[in-house]
Amino acid sequence: MKRRYGVVVALCAATALLTMTACGSSGKGSSASGTTTLKIVAADYGTGPSNTSQIYWQGIADAFHQANPSITVQVQTINWNDFDNQIQTMVQNKQYPDITEGDYFANYAQEGLLYPVSDVFSNPSNLLGVFKTLGSYNNVQYGMPFTTSSRTLFYNKKLFTAAGITSAPQTWADVQADAAAIKAKGNIGFGLPLGPEEAQAESLLWMLGNGGNYTDSSGHFTINSSQNIETFQFLKQLVASGDTEPNPGTKNRTDLWKQFAQGQIGMINGSPALIPIIQAGKVLSDSDWASVPIPGKTGPLATTLGVCDFTAAFKNGNTSKQAAIKKFLDFAYSDTYQLQFDKEYDLLPATNSATQQLSSDPVFGPFLKALPQAVQYPSSTAWAATKTQIQQTIGTAITGDPSKVLGAIQQTATKG
């Protein structure tokens, strides 16, 4: 009898072990020996294994560990398609990373999940001031600009010449005429990525061209304004005429950028991050493409969309860990690493000191000068859910009724 009970006890213990290991992955941190482990989750800006951001961050983490042997930094990178989704899932499951780099959302600050910048960064005044509001909640800054970029229209000069077009497009009418001419030669006229990856950027670039935006000047959502509906009616008609790739609502930015780099697309809105993709494609030489201000309805945009990716530090109620985060962020924001990142991905720096070093650069200089006037995404806490909805559904405005689709998004934005 006794022996039997022993077996039962063993079985029970085994069961308990099995069920416990399933949820035993959380709760890492400082251990008894005085070492601290930080986990940074970053978006991957690379296009493949050769230039993945994992390499960039691992380089910083290794150098940092060498300087601070008691702190180990674990690096995880996630591609842009899944980044928001995975971060959101980590947050929902209360498995907070220590640092994120990529999109930042005001609602994390609202929930009290983030450290204010001043708690985890020694020199907040070195961060570009332009994006301060975007990274703030209730006038306290939580998001630290890490890299910035602005958008321009890239066009394939080879395809333009072949189609008999002599100048870059300035208005929507130009875009349509040029796209039709390029299409007649068997290529894609305009690349319109309205799929989930970054539909919110592409949509805003077109809205701006008609004097629209996601919000008005006082920050109220105006997603289904008459200008925006008109914008999408224009896009609907552009797609129906066959001047874009088929079914833009299902096409993502990265895929279309690569297709542009293969020389199959006449025009596409891009950021400097498209440049390394073009170079890696080895199809277009530097003189085969150019970039110009984005065409609007009646003329090129005077301002463009300034995109900023942020780092944010999640609270953990552990002061030694907070100190470690501060040490790491101070280290990672040094000019060397800022410039290394910008060189790798052709993006722009987000600190004043790094910007100064680039201000006379022939490629980056003009982008940097334009940044202070750039239009930014809404900074309200409703933006996270609104953005998800835009990414998922705004592409259906191309096949359905624009006012209905935009109206539904407006409803989500103002639901509160």
Next chain:
Amino acid sequence: MTQQLVSTVRPRRKTRRRFQEALTPILWIGPALGLIAVIVLWPVVVLFQTSFQHISPDGFVLGSAGGKNFSNLFDEPDLNGVLIRTVIWVGAVVIVTMAISMLLAQVFNARWPGRRVARWALIAPWAASVTMTALVFRWALDANNGVINVFLHQIGLIKSFNSNAADWLGRPSYAFAWMIAVAVFVSLPFTTYALLAGLQSIPGDIYEAARVDGATPWQMYRRITLPLLRPAFLVAALINIINVFNSFPIIWEMTRGGPGHETSTTTTFLFQLKQSFIGESAAMSVINFALIVVVVLAFLRASRWREQVS
């Protein structure tokens, strides 16, 4: 333990011993029950709980939501389309899979040279990760240079790349049809093997006796094979219904349910809701759970499961 021994102990100890004897089997199956409770039942309980809670997008419980999650869900304009699509998805995939598998199982049951190799080959779609298979098909259907489109172009069915006709996954109805085909493709191996096992369990002497009695092959198939294959057929169909209903990776990797939710089934739809509306997503999950229970019960009843399988 002999009767004699038991009768000599005092009454109190006797009841105690009886109690212990009754307890022994429970201790033996206890760990298994514990596992089921923790891994199967507890999540279901949490699921139902969650569906009545008001939860912020960042995972904080803000109190009770009453029936609001459900009413929000029923107000989703895309819900009807999603439900109808789910029915088509399960129906089409299971019926086509079962039909093809019946044929394949017969072929694999017959003796012919190379059967061994063919049986191995059939395992491939099963052994490969469904996510990988879905990704392979997604790129094979790429409007620009997908291998399926290249082939269709060469035989003259597709006139030009990057056209609407070549963009299979961009058009919701075609995308859905292709995804059904992929789901059938990955379901075939299991179903075929389940049916093959059923076929091989039918004793050969029954056929011999029938042949002696002068039965035609068709008669033997209808009167012997089909009835005796019924248990295996029912098990295969039921497991397929459950699997296909809950299938996530194919749709997720090939279209992400888009554009909008126009190629979503309930399973991918609830995942999309989860991003911002956890409670509503849980409500969708509860409906999903109820649906599958109803479907399975209806299936078991219609097929008179008890008589057939047990």
